[in-house]
Amino acid sequence: MAICIGSLSVFIVCCMSMLWSSASHPLYNNGLSPMFYEKSCPNAEQIVKSVVQNAVMKEARMAASLLRLQFHDCFVQGCDASLFLDDSAKIVSEKNSNPNKNSARGFEVIDQIKSELEKACPKTVSCADILIIAARDSVVLSGGPSWEITLGRRDSTSASLQGSNNNIPAPNSTLETLIAKFKRQGLNEVDLVALSGSHTIGQSRCTSFRQRLYNQSGNGQPDFTLEKSYSAKLRSVCPQSGGDNNLSPLDSITPTKFDNYYFKLLVSNKGLLNSDEVLFTKGQGKTMETVKLYAEQEEVFLKQFVESMIKLGNMSPLTGNRGQIRTNCRSVM
Structure with a gap:
């Protein structure tokens, strides 16, 4: 166990660091951990899996749609759930970009997952982490491999229409x-x-x-x-x-x-x-x-x-105090 000595300010910073680590141990060097929600929302992954499973049972194509959402989110600003933001006074949605308009789908499933998680663990699980879990589960439910994912991402407060148009490869790409x-x-x-x-x-x-x-x-x-x-x-x-x-x-x-x-x-x-x-x-x-x-x-x-x-999934995550935990994946708090 770490021991905090020195001035009061050093003591406070040190202890806050210990609390952060205990909530998400072991932390990887990008600030993410497979145990991040172990205490704050222990059933988070099971809740996501249950909703995804029901959605894929209703429509097998939904597995591919959710997996695709991770690509289209992570290729713009990193894996920060910027893709989910709707148009607002301050946001021009990435959903309007050429790669996403009339094409990207599965947002209602993400909304349902978020609703269930807010009931179980209010203001705890980020939309960015929801997507990472849902994409992994979509692969597994389609007969593909499973893997341990690290969690602790936070949600962006901005979107980038330009980034979406420029970064996501088109289907006719060379x-x-x-x-x-x-x-x-x-x-x-x-x-x-x-x-x-x-x-x-x-x-x-x-x-x-x-x-x-x-x-x-x-x-x-x-x-x-x-x-x-x-x-x-x-x-x-x-x-x-x-x-x-x-x-x-x-x-x-x-x-x-x-x-x-x-x-x-x-x-x-x-x-x-x-x-x-x-x-x-x-x-x-x-x-x-x-x-x-x-x-x-x-x-x-x-x-x-x-x-x-x-x-x-580990590209440019927002962790610590950066970003926020949205209560609604479609809007900034």
Whole structure:
């Protein structure tokens, strides 16, 4: 146990530090801990899991939607729940950005989780931590791996529409753009491929892949890297005009199961989005070899996915006295 000696001011600071550590021991060097809510809200993770489980049982697609929310939040200002903030007199919501508008979903599930946690542990569990737990549980409920997460994040009091527009990769991104945007977040090419594997669950709207079917290079020609029968199938779902919200699975073999079929499909030139397929067709270096490895060895992919998700979730957290604990994830207190 630490011993506090010296002046009164030193004694107060030291003891406050001890109290903080006892509430969240053991603290990692980023201020987060797997035991953060052990005393203040011991059932926090179980409450989140229960709501997520019910939501995924009602709609399997919700697992992918919640997982995607973590990416779209953490790529802007770090993992601080800025994505959840609605428009207000002082906030321009990230929900209005090109990557999120009419696309990001699952906010009502987050609202429900927050409501349940406020009943059990008022003003205790941050929206930022809720999302990290919900994303992990979404993977597990889809048959994917589980992992220990560190908690103690606080919620931002600001949002960044510009950051959302600039930092989140678009579905038609080139490989160079993907690598650059992941590098900006401290994520390398292995992280890029592993985290792209989250597309083994979920669906995408026609507007996200239409360009590949009809006008890939702006010359009225399709993307010839697409396997022909798969391309024809996609055209039946996504016409050249209309049907913007028609959906196609990102993994056409096991769209609700968290496995490595996403990578097997990339190797077969059946990746739905341009940002998926370029990992293989344009990745003559590390990304191509990593795609091949994950297509052949699922356990290697799952292990790296966990490591990369932990890395993603620990980016630039607000801890200590920074930020706040919102009582409503949609608004600043």
